[in-house]
Amino acid sequence: MKILVLVKQVPDTSEVKFNENGVMIREGLQSILNMFDQFAVEEALRIREKYGGEVSVMTLAPEQAKSALQKCLALGADKAYHISDRAFGGSDTLATSYALSLAIKKVGDFDLIMAGNQATDGDTGHIGPQVAQFLGIPHVSYVEKIENVEGDKVLVKSLLEDGYRMIEVKLPALLACIPPPNFEYSNPSMMGIVKAKNKPYVWLKADDIDGDKSRFGLNGSPTRVMKMYPPPKRSRGEVFTGNYNEAVKKIIDVLKEKKVIS
Amino acid sequence: MLDFTFTEEQEMIRESVRDFAQRKIAPIAMEMEKTKQIPEDVIQGMAELGLIAPTVSTKYGGQGFDAVTAGIIAEELSRADPTGSIPVFYLVQASWGHVFNKYGTEEAKQEILPNVTKGKWFLGIATTESDAGSDVLGTRTTIRKEGDHYIVNGEKMYISGVREAYTRGGGHITIAKQFPDRGAKGMTMFYLPLQQKGIIPTYVDDLGREGISTGGFTIDNVSIPKHYLVGEEGKGFYIVHEGYEYARGLIAVICAAAGLKSLERGEKYLKERKAFGLPLAKFEALQFRLAEHYTKLSFLRLGSYWALWTYDREGQKKATRFEVSKAIAMAKMFASEWSTQAIDEVMQWQGAFGYTRECTDQAAWRAIRSFAWAEGSKEIMRVIVARELLGKEYTAYK
Numbered sequence: 001m002k003i004l005v006l007v008k009q010v011p012d013t014s015e016v017k018f019n020e021n022g023v024m025i026r027e028g029l030q031s032i033l034n035m036f037d038q039f040a041v042e043e044a045l046r047i048r049e050k051y052g053g054e055v056s057v058m059t060l061a062p063e064q065a066k067s068a069l070q071k072c073l074a075l076g077a078d079k080a081y082h083i084s085d086r087a088f089g090g091s092d093t094l095a096t097s098y099a100l101s102l103a104i105k106k107v108g109d110f111d112l113i114m115a116g117n118q119a120t121d122g123d124t125g126h127i128g129p130q131v132a133q134f135l136g137i138p139h140v141s142y143v144e145k146i147e148n149v150e151g152d153k154v155l156v157k158s159l160l161e162d163g164y165r166m167i168e169v170k171l172p173a174l175l176a177c178i179p180p181p182n183f184e185y186s187n188p189s190m191m192g193i194v195k196a197k198n199k200p201y202v203w204l205k206a207d208d209i210d211g212d213k214s215r216f217g218l219n220g221s222p223t224r225v226m227k228m229y230p231p232p233k234r235s236r237g238e239v240f241t242g243n244y245n246e247a248v249k250k251i252i253d254v255l256k257e258k259k260v261i262s
Numbered sequence: 263m264l265d266f267t268f269t270e271e272q273e274m275i276r277e278s279v280r281d282f283a284q285r286k287i288a289p290i291a292m293e294m295e296k297t298k299q300i301p302e303d304v305i306q307g308m309a310e311l312g313l314i315a316p317t318v319s320t321k322y323g324g325q326g327f328d329a330v331t332a333g334i335i336a337e338e339l340s341r342a343d344p345t346g347s348i349p350v351f352y353l354v355q356a357s358w359g360h361v362f363n364k365y366g367t368e369e370a371k372q373e374i375l376p377n378v379t380k381g382k383w384f385l386g387i388a389t390t391e392s393d394a395g396s397d398v399l400g401t402r403t404t405i406r407k408e409g410d411h412y413i414v415n416g417e418k419m420y421i422s423g424v425r426e427a428y429t430r431g432g433g434h435i436t437i438a439k440q441f442p443d444r445g446a447k448g449m450t451m452f453y454l455p456l457q458q459k460g461i462i463p464t465y466v467d468d469l470g471r472e473g474i475s476t477g478g479f480t481i482d483n484v485s486i487p488k489h490y491l492v493g494e495e496g497k498g499f500y501i502v503h504e505g506y507e508y509a510r511g512l513i514a515v516i517c518a519a520a521g522l523k524s525l526e527r528g529e530k531y532l533k534e535r536k537a538f539g540l541p542l543a544k545f546e547a548l549q550f551r552l553a554e555h556y557t558k559l560s561f562l563r564l565g566s567y568w569a570l571w572t573y574d575r576e577g578q579k580k581a582t583r584f585e586v587s588k589a590i591a592m593a594k595m596f597a598s599e600w601s602t603q604a605i606d607e608v609m610q611w612q613g614a615f616g617y618t619r620e621c622t623d624q625a626a627w628r629a630i631r632s633f634a635w636a637e638g639s640k641e642i643m644r645v646i647v648a649r650e651l652l653g654k655e656y657t658a659y660k
Contacts, residue, residue: 070274187282190312190325193274 001053006115007037009068033068036116039179073196074188087206090218093126101134102209117178128176139174283342291343294473309381315359323379329570333515340519346629347473357509365493383432386423396642405438425475427456451498453490460484470628507590509637514566514593521559521601528608555604569593591646598634
């Protein structure tokens with residue numbers, strides 16, 4: 001089975017800070033592989049281990065994102081595609097998805113395309129579904145687990161707000177993956193890191209992928225970011241202690257007082 | 263031209279080890295002071311990542327890493343474990359794994375090293391005795407050839423990882439006197455498995471590094487096969503110093519890392535804690551101390567990597583054995599002292615809390631203090647540097 005995983009390098013936002021204008025302070029922030037994508041890569045590697053095949057990874061990003069792709073190779077992926085060109089500068093999710101879909105068509109037939117459900121910086125969740133739409137293949141979002149692959153069908157567990165559903169989807173398809181709460185990501189092994197440098201690493205420019213260049217980069221991006229700001233801080237709330245019945249009674253009293261319930 | 267950058271691959275190694283160490287080791291590090299052992303899942307995690315004896319060649323399950331790369335791993339483990347237990351567990355096996363890989367017999371390497379790199383067995387070093395430490399020629403343990411095997415008698419003391427090798431499996435590269443009248447050329451090195459008849463372990467209650475045992479063992483008429491020899495008969499004295507130099511280089515990195523990490527904790531504290539209405543960080547007396555310790559430890563860190571780099575250059579025939587000895591001795595000479603001084607300062611900033619066992623820095627102080635003598639005392643480091651500057655004829659022991 002030929003699998004392609006779409007990945008993105010993101011700022012490590014575990015300790016993010018904003019300046020007085022609400023703009024994220026990027027100085028000192030390290031760049032890391034988007035955690036949703038790492039989960040997708042690790043799922044892809046598990047499928048390869050079980051069913052055989054090859055796992056490739058792809059990103060559309062400036063050169064410095066190479067370390068994210070190298071990490072994927074060190075984790076065990078077989079091949080990397082790095083799409084990088086000034087022409088893609090300022091791409092929103094639509095232009096990015098368009099370019100990614102062109103590159104995917106260009107580099108080969110994949111049975112399964114995977115991606116993180118969203119990236120921890122933009123958090124849009126657009127890329128996976130949009131790429132699938134451009135490629136004309138089915139997609140499933142919020143995929144927490146790939147249960148089974150049989151013939152040209154794959155059975156996946158997709159999360160819903162109040163539960164989950166099991167979906168069987170025909171290949172080729174795109175799965176946008178979300179790590180389960182207990183997901184413990186892997187660190188690349190020393191041997192994996194050493195081997196990574198000898199794996200195929202393919203650079204792609206705008207000229208290497210056929211398509212309408214007016215749809216690349218800023219020109220192809222209808223989205224405009226007007227302002228970014230952190231959400232207002234919320235107070236901690238009141239904690240009711242004591243025994244269970246007393247605490248519940250106090251909560252009911254407060255809710256009645258505030259006319260939430262009558 | 264000078265170039266102080268690590269390779270892209272080494273940076274990836276650092277990132278992976280740092281992430282692992284901060285997630286899996288840092289949160290449990292202080293617990294090891296009570297449990298007196300390294301958790302099994304940490305050992306297995308290290309083995310899966312390839313962090314146990316990575317200096318061993320890939321043929322025997324290692325990574326074939328050079329000394330600088332081994333130093334990067336040591337640095338990250340030291341930053342994560344203030345108790346020094348895992349750094350010791352690491353450095354001993356990395357250094358002596360390197361020696362075994364270089365001088366061990368093919369049969370012994372195939373039998374032993376894969377078990378070490380998989381985290382099943384422990385590989386240590388046993389040279390010290392009650393009356394012989396840095397003075398290796400004072401060794402009383404004897405080895406004699408008998409047919410196709412050797413018989414060993416004696417006692418070793420203040421050895422790291424005795425319980426680990428005795429309970430998990432594995433053993434220690436050991437030095438003994440084979441030809442008493444030949445001086446340095448009469449010493450022989452060999453691998454001694456601890457799980458066997460004739461070995462009786464004993465343990466000491468160390469001041470620090472409590473997650474890994476220190477102890478000794480008596481060796482009573484123990485027979486070892488000839489393929490357990492590490493190097494040729496009579497070459498032990500020279501080989502043991504090669505191993506010690508590797509370990510000393512790693513120790514220097516470990517000391518710098520522990521001190522710098524302690525200063526990071528100290529910086530945070532200075533900004534948070536107020537006295538007389540001001541954060542402690544505002545007081546210049548403390549600023550100066552921070553700047554001085556940071557500068558000394560940063561130079562120590564650079565010097566340590568330079569020494570390990572020199573070690574690697576010997577393997578490329580670009581540096582002599584003596585240049586390596588001097589560089590390594592220079593790196594280790596002040597390592598423990600400067601690091602413990604910095605940690606001591608951070609403890610002082612924290613006042614009474616710094617004197618409690620709740621304080622992380624006191625554990626680091628106790629661990630790093632051991633490196634003033636471990637794998638060669640700071641006094642011996644001075645002897646080595648002076649010897650290389652003045653010539654052997656001026657050594658006091660000749």
